[in-house]
Amino acid sequence: MVNPSTSDGRASGIRGRLGELCYSSGLLHSLQRARAWWHKDLRILAYHRIMDFPDPETYDFDLELISTSPERFYEQMHLLKRRFRPTRLTDVAEAIAAGETLPPDTVVVTFDDGYDDNYRIAYPILRDLGIPATFFVSTAHIDTGRPFLYDWLVHMILTTGTPSFVLPELNIDLPMPAARAERRELAGRVLLAMKDIGALEQSAMIARLERDWRMPCDDAPAPPECKPMNWDQLREMHAAGYEVGSHGVHHRMFAKLPHDDMVREIRESKATLDRELGDPAILMSYPVGGDRAFNGEVIDATREAGFELGCSYICGTNPDPATNRYALYRLPVERNMGPGWFAAMLTLPRLMSYPTVHHETGKDPVAACSP
Ligand SMILES: [Zn+2]
Structure with a gap:
């Protein structure tokens, strides 16, 4: 689980304080420019939900899914725009296929699951700032509107x-x-x-x-607090140039499914995305995404189904993404990251990325962060 956080996103640990210090001193920008000389690693940010932090006493759903508030998300995207090179994941796939090296400070923005705040809150901010992003959705939830x-x-x-x-x-x-x-x-x-x-x-x-407990999730439309996006919203974002990828059909851990069910889940999610969006889906994010959620068989099935890249939920950056294109590391954004910590995580990922057990991975941190 994530560390205790403050509701306004102030730094709560040594990483947070160090990040804020480097940020406010103006040191980070120089470090970033220097680092870009020798590290050209692909950094992929992983978000779930963007929403105002609710009162835990009255909010009846999972707080750990809230990556950041709308205000902080705007600040984070604004920083990306000013200091980094926000890039589409499809362009990363093309660069890998062409054997090209990515330019320094390439950063990709991704979202997992498919909550409707991605459309209502994140999308307008991304669109206004001209930042590309990929939305990984579990297709059955988009089909039915049922909660995750x-x-x-x-x-x-x-x-x-x-x-x-x-x-x-x-x-x-x-x-x-x-x-x-x-x-x-x-x-x-x-x-x-x-x-x-x-x-x-x-x-x-x-x-x-x-x-x-007589609490069926499919009796009525999902409560507004845990509503998935719908296909019309995804089609609108897709038409505006935003990428939509697979996060499975039912958000099941692929590596924990019988083999045939696993293959069906991967292929069905792609067939649904292809049909609903009218474009071949080539991007995958393994549901849950830790090292127990995918394995070699899952990667083979993902490749054979026609996907070109696969994102994990393991913390790290990708110095040579051609070598781990079906197990890309990401940098989870957590709600207690202030602006300094966020900037420092992008500049010094090995030192400043969140070394936690995320709610989805359910395992000790994997030592996957690269410098
Ligand atoms: Zn997920």
């Missing part, structure tokens, strides 16, 4: 009236805590632990809780 299952699980745990919490799959059997903060912590632990079991077992477990 992990977020729904957090919602159920936060709001259920059930007195006990029994999950034999995860050896959990305890009284349901009354305090909301304790329930959030419990939900975080469940999300982490369930990434160890099969993807179909995860879905079955959540479906059973929906039945037992």
Whole structure:
């Protein structure tokens, strides 16, 4: 889980303070120019949701999915525009195919899942600043408008009236805590632990809780707090030059699926994107994205389905993306990153990137950051 953060995004740890110091001293820009001489690594930013930070006492969904606020997102994109070279991921794929080296300070902006704040909040900011971006979406959620299952699980745990919490799959059997903060912590632990079991077992477990607790996620349209985008919104962004890639069909961990289901999930997501957007989808982001979520078989199936690049959710940069084009490292943006920390992460990624267990990876940090 991410470190404790302040709601206004102020730096809360040594990295944050160091980043703010380098930023305010004006040192970062010189460091960036110097670094560009010897490091020409591709940096890919990973976002989930852009929204105002809600009151945790009244917000009934997963706070960890909020990458940053609209104001901070604007600042971050403005910095990219001034100091870096924002690039489309498709152009990266073309450069790799042509054997070309990327120019210094190439940065790509990506979003995972497909929440509707990507369209309502992030897209207008990106469009106004002329920053390209890729939106990775789980197609079944775009089709149906139903909430994403992990977020729904957090919602159920936060709001259920059930007195006990029994999950034999995860050896959990305890009284349901009354305090909301304790329930959030419990939900975080469940999300982490369930990434160890099969993807179909995860879905079955959540479906059973929906039945037992009488909280089906498909009874009505998703609540506004956890609504996916729809195809019209994605078509509009696509027509404006924004890229839409696959994040699977049901947001299941590919490597945790039986082989045939895994291949079907990858191929079906591509067929749906191709059909709905009228262009071949070539970009993939493996759902959950940690090193337990994809493997060699998944990469083979991704390549064979016609995808040209695959993004992980493992922290790092890509000094030579031709060598890991189906396992690209990214730099997750977390909500407690102030402007200095964000700038420092892009300038000094090895030192300043977030060395945490993200909610999706559920594993100790992978030492994948390159200098
Ligand atoms: Zn995801």
